[in-house]
Amino acid sequence: MEILSATFVKSSANLAQCPEADVPEYAFIGRSNVGKSSLINMLTGRLSLAKISQTPGKTQLINHFMINEGKTPWLLADLPGYGYAKVSKKNREVFSLMIRTYLKNRENLMCAFVLLDSRLPAQKIDLEFMEWMGENGIPFVMVFTKVDKLNKTETAENFAAFEAEMLKTWEFLPQQFRTSSTKGEGKDELINFISETNAQW
Ligand code: GTP
Ligand code: MG
Numbered sequence: 001m002e003i004l005s006a007t008f009v010k011s012s013a014n015l016a017q018c019p020e021a022d023v024p025e026y027a028f029i030g031r032s033n034v035g036k037s038s039l040i041n042m043l044t045g046r047l048s049l050a051k052i053s054q055t056p057g058k059t060q061l062i063n064h065f066m067i068n069e070g071k072t073p074w075l076l077a078d079l080p081g082y083g084y085a086k087v088s089k090k091n092r093e094v095f096s097l098m099i100r101t102y103l104k105n106r107e108n109l110m111c112a113f114v115l116l117d118s119r120l121p122a123q124k125i126d127l128e129f130m131e132w133m134g135e136n137g138i139p140f141v142m143v144f145t146k147v148d149k150l151n152k153t154e155t156a157e158n159f160a161a162f163e164a165e166m167l168k169t170w171e172f173l174p175q176q177f178r179t180s181s182t183k184g185e186g187k188d189e190l191i192n193f194i195s196e197t198n199a200q201w
Helices: 036-044 089-105 124-135 152-166 187-198
Strands: 006-012 025-030 062-067 074-078 109-117 140-145 176-178
Touching (some): 025 036, 025 089, 036 140, 109 124, 176 187
Parallel strands (some): 025 109
16 A cells, blocks of 8 residues: 555544544554654655654644545544653543543544554553553554664564563563654555555455
């Protein structure tokens, strides 16, 4: 599949405001600053489709983008980052509830991409979030970001440690992708995955 077009649809503050659920949808989620917007721009080949923030926690709405409209259309949803410390506890709870309601009830959601910073050891908040996804039967894959910031040894060590941590609670690990938005790494793999998943719509 080629990305022929990518256009911003709308920003939604909750599930009810989201665009019509009549084409397959993929959600991008992860901690603030993990690189969601950068990855969306890299995948779509549009340098400033999703706004890249210097200030983490900036995206506080669900932003929908329509890809390949009129051909093989699908929706991409950029979700607010979770767990950003500088956002008030009250606000964090509102976002968390909003995101979880969306994930559990969005009818056309084919798969969520849970973004994880490949430089960091497994974070409690990410592990808990993935566990919640598993418990609720929401399909997701793991997408490691910013692999360009690590050398080969660090990459191998970090992935081995992450896997070991996951295997404490997971019998089988979800599918994994390694990406760099600056280098374009992982783009073909993710686009192919979306293309194959679209075929199940
Ligand atoms: P919020 O919307 O605030 O939750 O952040 P986000 O997850 O959308 O992250 P964003 O794409 O805005 O990226 C955060 C920072 O990381 C920016 O300074 C990006 O330039 C940088 N960044 C993102 N992806 C990569 C990557 O693959 N490699 C490198 N080197 N930097 C990256
Ligand atoms: Mg963002």
